Amino acid sequence: MSTPSAAPESDRNQLVSELRWKKFPVLDDGFVCLVDVMGDDSSVVQAARVSYGEGTKRVSDDRTLIRYLLRHRHTTPFEMAEIKFLVRVPMDCWRQWVRHRTANINEYSTRYSLAIDAAQATPEDEWRSQAESNRQGSGGFLPPEIGQQLTQQETELQSQLRTVYQQRIDSGVAREQARKDLPLATYTEAYWKIDLHNLLHFLALRMDSHAQLEIRNYATAIGENIVRPLFPVVWEAFLDYRMQAMFLTRLDCGVIQRLTSSAASAGTSPPFDDASFLAAQDPAWVSLTRSRERDECRIKLERLGLLRPVELLRPVEN
Numbered sequence: 001m002s003t004p005s006a007a008p009e010s011d012r013n014q015l016v017s018e019l020r021w022k023k024f025p026v027l028d029d030g031f032v033c034l035v036d037v038m039g040d041d042s043s044v045v046q047a048a049r050v051s052y053g054e055g056t057k058r059v060s061d062d063r064t065l066i067r068y069l070l071r072h073r074h075t076t077p078f079e080m081a082e083i084k085f086l087v088r089v090p091m092d093c094w095r096q097w098v099r100h101r102t103a104n105i106n107e108y109s110t111r112y113s114l115a116i117d118a119a120q121a122t123p124e125d126e127w128r129s130q131a132e133s134n135r136q137g138s139g140g141f142l143p144p145e146i147g148q149q150l151t152q153q154e155t156e157l158q159s160q161l162r163t164v165y166q167q168r169i170d171s172g173v174a175r176e177q178a179r180k181d182l183p184l185a186t187y188t189e190a191y192w193k194i195d196l197h198n199l200l201h202f203l204a205l206r207m208d209s210h211a212q213l214e215i216r217n218y219a220t221a222i223g224e225n226i227v228r229p230l231f232p233v234v235w236e237a238f239l240d241y242r243m244q245a246m247f248l249t250r251l252d253c254g255v256i257q258r259l260t261s262s263a264a265s266a267g268t269s270p271p272f273d274d275a276s277f278l279a280a281q282d283p284a285w286v287s288l289t290r291s292r293e294r295d296e297c298r299i300k301l302e303r304l305g306l307l308r309p310v311e312l313l314r315p316v317e318n
């Protein structure tokens with residue numbers, strides 16, 4: 001596979017003009033689109049070389065430098081690039097989005113204008129059950145007959161709420177008050193501007209399997225369609241050192257050391273069974289019937305091919 005490299009100026013301009021205002025659809029009526037971008041992969045390099053001097057040119061090319069910076073969490077060079085988006089998002093999802101304080105926002109005003117006449121609707125086959133092991137997450141999909149009923153109920157409810165809103169407006173109620181009973185599924189639009197460092201932080205949290213599916217869809221659309229082509233070298237490093245990387249705690253390292261050294265003495269090889277894992281677990285977990293940290297450690301070891309999958313103990317992902 002060839003490694004990504006910075007595009008020549010003319011290719012870059014063409015890429016940006018192709019991407020600008022192109023709406024990438026998300027959910028049933030949402031989108032993300034690029035409005036403006038300042039900088040590219042080379043802006044990160046340029047900023048870093050101010051700190052490290054031209055000497056770095058000798059020991060590391062641009063790609064190596066970007067990868068080093070991201071791996072070692074040197075954040076400020078990534079703040080030198082900025083991206084502005086226009087997004088259309090249901091309000092419940094937007095409520096999670098605006099928790100990311102390091103962005104600049106201008107949102108459509110439903111005090112000033114009529115609320116956007118669109119609410120996110122859930123298709124019959126997309127109602128998710130409550131996850132049993134993760135209070136914040138979803139489990140599998142509900143059966144179709146239940147989904148059908150829920151979708152029908154939702155359609156009626158959203159239509160009724162919109163009618164009541166319109167009646168209030170027609171009766172002369174101020175827009176700022178008339179909106180109070182609109183559903184959280186109502187779409188809003190906003191300009192959202194953020195630097196590359198904080199955008200990657202947002203993407204790392206919101207593309208993660210622990211994030212709610214709806215915002216995950218938005219983050220993935222931004223990452224895959226906009227950040228990846230605009231910052232190919234940074235994106236590659238982001239996948240390698242954030243999204244597809246694994247964080248091992250001191251306790252995890254201890255488990256791995258005990259597991260591998262007892263396997264070496266016994267002459268066994270991975271993947272090990274759960275009994276071996278439990279024998280090597282951290283002493284602090286031994287007395288606990290349930291331990292999220294132990295379960296997380298199991299999942300990491302499975303990913304490393306050190307442990308056989310233990311289906312019953314796996315937390316349900318949302």
Ligand SMILES: Cc1cc2nc3c(=O)[nH]c(=O)nc-3n(C[C@H](O)[C@H](O)[C@H](O)COP(=O)(O)OP(=O)(O)OC[C@H]3O[C@@H](n4cnc5c(N)ncnc54)[C@H](O)[C@@H]3O)c2cc1C
Nearest residue numbers: 096099100101102103136198201202205206208210211212
């Ligand atoms: C899966 C998931 C579940 C969540 N569940 C909940 C929940 O149940 N309840 C809830 O309230 N929130 C929840 N959140 C929101 C979460 O706690 C954060 O508020 C949100 O993810 C924004 O992260 P951030 O503060 O790191 O990002 P940003 O606000 O973009 O900040 C980026 C970084 O800048 C620094 N920073 C920014 N502002 C300040 C400041 N004022 N002081 C010091 N440092 C600052 C911090 O280092 C921060 O990490 C959840 C988030 C996720 C991803």
